[in-house]
Amino acid sequence: MTFSDPQPFVLAIHGGxxxxxxxxxxxxxxxxxxxxxxxxxxxxxxxxxxxxxALDAVTRAVMxxxxxxxxxxxxGAVFTAEGRQEMDAAVMDGRDRAAGAVAxxxxxxxxxxxxxxxxxxxxxxxxxxxxxxxxxxxQGLAMEEAPYFFTQPRWDAxxxxxxRRRSGTPDDGDEQRRHGTVGAVARDRDGxxxxxxxxxxxxxxxxxxxGDSPVIGAGTFADNITCAVSATGHGEHFIRRCxxxxxxxxxxxxxxxxxxxxxxxxxxxxxxxxxxxxxxxDRDGRVALPFNxxxxxxxxxxxxxxxxxxxxxxxxxxx
Amino acid sequence: MTFSDPQPFVLAIHGGxxxxxxxxxxxxxxxxxxxxxxxxxxxxxxxxxxxxxALDAVTRAVMxxxxxxxxxxxxGAVFTAEGRQEMDAAVMDGRDRAAGAVAxxxxxxxxxxxxxxxxxxxxxxxxxxxxxxxxxxxQGLAMEEAPYFFTQPRWDAxxxxxxRRRSGTPDDGDEQRRHGTVGAVARDRDGxxxxxxxxxxxxxxxxxxxGDSPVIGAGTFADNITCAVSATGHGEHFIRRCxxxxxxxxxxxxxxxxxxxxxxxxxxxxxxxxxxxxxxxDRDGRVALPFNxxxxxxxxxxxxxxxxxxxxxxxxxxx
Numbered sequence: 001m002t003f004s005d006p007q008p009f010v011l012a013i014h015g016g017x018x019x020x021x022x023x024x025x026x027x028x029x030x031x032x033x034x035x036x037x038x039x040x041x042x043x044x045x046x047x048x049x050x051x052x053x054a055l056d057a058v059t060r061a062v063m064x065x066x067x068x069x070x071x072x073x074x075x076g077a078v079f080t081a082e083g084r085q086e087m088d089a090a091v092m093d094g095r096d097r098a099a100g101a102v103a104x105x106x107x108x109x110x111x112x113x114x115x116x117x118x119x120x121x122x123x124x125x126x127x128x129x130x131x132x133x134x135x136x137x138x139q140g141l142a143m144e145e146a147p148y149f150f151t152q153p154r155w156d157a158x159x160x161x162x163x164r165r166r167s168g169t170p171d172d173g174d175e176q177r178r179h180g181t182v183g184a185v186a187r188d189r190d191g192x193x194x195x196x197x198x199x200x201x202x203x204x205x206x207x208x209x210x211g212d213s214p215v216i217g218a219g220t221f222a223d224n225i226t227c228a229v230s231a232t233g234h235g236e237h238f239i240r241r242c243x244x245x246x247x248x249x250x251x252x253x254x255x256x257x258x259x260x261x262x263x264x265x266x267x268x269x270x271x272x273x274x275x276x277x278x279x280x281x282d283r284d285g286r287v288a289l290p291f292n293x294x295x296x297x298x299x300x301x302x303x304x305x306x307x308x309x310x311x312x313x314x315x316x317x318x319x
Numbered sequence: 320m321t322f323s324d325p326q327p328f329v330l331a332i333h334g335g336x337x338x339x340x341x342x343x344x345x346x347x348x349x350x351x352x353x354x355x356x357x358x359x360x361x362x363x364x365x366x367x368x369x370x371x372x373a374l375d376a377v378t379r380a381v382m383x384x385x386x387x388x389x390x391x392x393x394x395g396a397v398f399t400a401e402g403r404q405e406m407d408a409a410v411m412d413g414r415d416r417a418a419g420a421v422a423x424x425x426x427x428x429x430x431x432x433x434x435x436x437x438x439x440x441x442x443x444x445x446x447x448x449x450x451x452x453x454x455x456x457x458q459g460l461a462m463e464e465a466p467y468f469f470t471q472p473r474w475d476a477x478x479x480x481x482x483r484r485r486s487g488t489p490d491d492g493d494e495q496r497r498h499g500t501v502g503a504v505a506r507d508r509d510g511x512x513x514x515x516x517x518x519x520x521x522x523x524x525x526x527x528x529x530g531d532s533p534v535i536g537a538g539t540f541a542d543n544i545t546c547a548v549s550a551t552g553h554g555e556h557f558i559r560r561c562x563x564x565x566x567x568x569x570x571x572x573x574x575x576x577x578x579x580x581x582x583x584x585x586x587x588x589x590x591x592x593x594x595x596x597x598x599x600x601d602r603d604g605r606v607a608l609p610f611n612x613x614x615x616x617x618x619x620x621x622x623x624x625x626x627x628x629x630x631x632x633x634x635x636x637x638x
Binding site: 125134211253 | 422454564571572
């Protein structure tokens with residue numbers, strides 16, 4: 001799906017990609033996803049319409065998605081094999097490639113703000129674990145306890161996955177359980193690009209496993225010259241292919257359009273088993289939202305302020 | 320410095336780059352660095368001469384550098400601001416882009432083997448902290464206690480840096496203190512490429528700070544189609560530029576030679592304050608070892624088995 005007309009300002013978001021089973025999506029749940037996406041689009045659009053920066057817009061949009069329990073980031077993050085939650089996030093500013101990322105974090109209400117704190121209040125790009133927590137506390141980020149982040153569906157999903165492993169039942173291929181992530185990319189009125197990604201990782205993941213989300217160049221990337229990208233999918237493959245930066249490379253050195261570069265990378269990831277998708281915006285405000293699996297929770301909003309959201313390969317709903 | 324003739328098999332290594340002050344390098348210390356580099360070259364060369372893989376060669380070479388207290392990786396790793404040691408490492412196989420990386424690790428005698436364990440014995444690419452340690456223990460990696468890793472010069476360097484910060488003295492610009500890293504790249508007889516990088520990070524670094532070494536595409540990268548790269552330098556800039564993967568991109572999509580791509584990336588890093596260097600090998604066995612600071616501990620050994628080592632911009636010594 002492509003929005004190939006240039007836009008003066010535009011925001012695209014995703015809430016994860018994978019095998020999204022239609023039979024598990026009740027009408028209420030479907031509407032819940034669309035409503036959650038619309039709220040995030042509205043939050044980011046308000047920033048852009050007010051002349052704010054792409055960086056602030058993607059931050060606000062991701063905060064909204066983190067606050068929404070349906071998505072696997074912040075509140076509603078999945079559980080590790082040990083029944084804990086470990087969150088990763090990254091943000092990148094296309095103006096100067098300033099970037100911040102955190103991994104293995106638990107506590108900040110909005111992990112994306114932890115990533116921004118690393119970018120804006122440290123000399124570093126990537127901080128992990130307790131070191132990241134020290135910075136968050138020092139910066140006074142809002143913290144939450146375990147009950148805030150807990151959601152029954154995620155806990156049930158962990159129990160089901162652990163039971164599946166105990167019983168030796170083959171994986172049902174429900175990649176959505178594995179790949180939940182949220183992200184946003186934007187172009188602001190000044191032509192600046194930014195990207196942000198946040199995730200709880202994979203249900204029943206090993207302690208300390210870090211996927212592509214906080215890896216600059218893999219799950220998150222932005223450069224005003226080319227594009228801003230936020231990915232969601234089988235993180236290990238996205239890291240090995242340097243997926244987000246590969247799109248920049250094809251545009252910068254190969255002269256490809258955003259649509260061709262983003263589509264090509266996602267298609268090739270699919271060939272090697274890297275299920276997932278990504279959202280991307282170029283310097284002129286064109287948007288691409290390719291995915292190689294059955295669905296990706298996604299949305300776009302441009303200058304006219306009409307929120308467009310979709311889940312499967314289907315017409316977008318106008319909000 | 321470039322070794323632009325194709326080689327049937329070749330190994331290049333580095334032991335860090337930065338402002339390497341000649342007045343601090345006594346003849347004995349200089350000889351110690353050259354000898355340490357030669358030992359690592361010999362270890363990797365033995366693998367390649369015996370028909371072994373590039374992956375095994377870079378692993379052996381980095382193990383030798385980790386075992387050498389003069390270099391900032393494994394034994395001899397620098398200390399964090401809290402007086403601890405946190406090590407990062409990554410390895411990547413150019414045959415299929417299999418990769419493994421660890422960050423924030425303390426315990427394994429050879430952190431590069433922890434990275435290989437992630438690659439070969441987990442479904443993941445990046446494991447951090449205790450999660451990585453669990454895998455290392457499960458795989459039976461050799462462990463060491465703090466006294467093994469301790470070296471007086473690194474401890475003294477931490478005290479000097481902490482004192483400098485307390486007294487408000489300006490940084491003396493000794494980037495070597497900040498940027499120590501070791502790494503290796505190789506091409507084997509079968510044309511396969513591999514890269515490995517290992518580091519103790521920056522002296523007095525913040526707890527949890529992760530540089531470019533374990534970030535696939537930033538400090539470590541390998542793909543048989545293009546090149547294998549291991550970087551050393553101001554890690555944050557290397558992450559933001561996706562330095563290692565950018566070389567792949569310029570070769571793949573821009574049609575550049577290894578020498579031009581690697582040299583261009585290192586030069587551009589220097590312009591934005593990203594002091595450092597890298598080693599790279601292409602599919603034909605050409606080697607590039609560019610750096611934008613005063614020196615880089617480095618060495619190359621080809622099919623003929625003659626170890627060539629250098630520190631500053633100077634003629635290589637034949638070992």
